[in-house]
Amino acid sequence: xxxxxxxxFPTALHHFETACLFKxxxxxxxxxxxxxxxxxxxxxxxxxxxxxxxxxxxFHLLQSNVSNQAYSxxxxxxxxxxxxxxxxxxxxxxxxxxR
Numbered sequence: 001x002x003x004x005x006x007x008x009f010p011t012a013l014h015h016f017e018t019a020c021l022f023k024x025x026x027x028x029x030x031x032x033x034x035x036x037x038x039x040x041x042x043x044x045x046x047x048x049x050x051x052x053x054x055x056x057x058x059f060h061l062l063q064s065n066v067s068n069q070a071y072s073x074x075x076x077x078x079x080x081x082x083x084x085x086x087x088x089x090x091x092x093x094x095x096x097x098x099r
Contacts, residue, residue: 063099
């Protein structure tokens with residue numbers, strides 16, 4: 001059981017980093033402005049509602065970016081080579097399965 005736990009954590013971190021790389025260029029332009037406006041206009045002012053909104057937004061942005069990048073993988077080789085598809089962290093087939 002110890003071997004399973006030791007190999008699972010680095011694998012989970014690798015997958016989380018891959019998910020974050022899909023959205024790396026969207027934090028300043030999309031994520032922060034949307035979350036600021038959503039927080040300012042929301043009638044619920046508790047931390048649990050904010051956490052729910054952040055996770056909901058994060059997963060929807062991930063789905064949108066995975067879909068977009070799976071169809072335009074060739075142009076990212078030149079423009080953004082750090083993204084998961086051009087860097088070889090994930091394949092197009094795996095992106096489509098994730099989506």
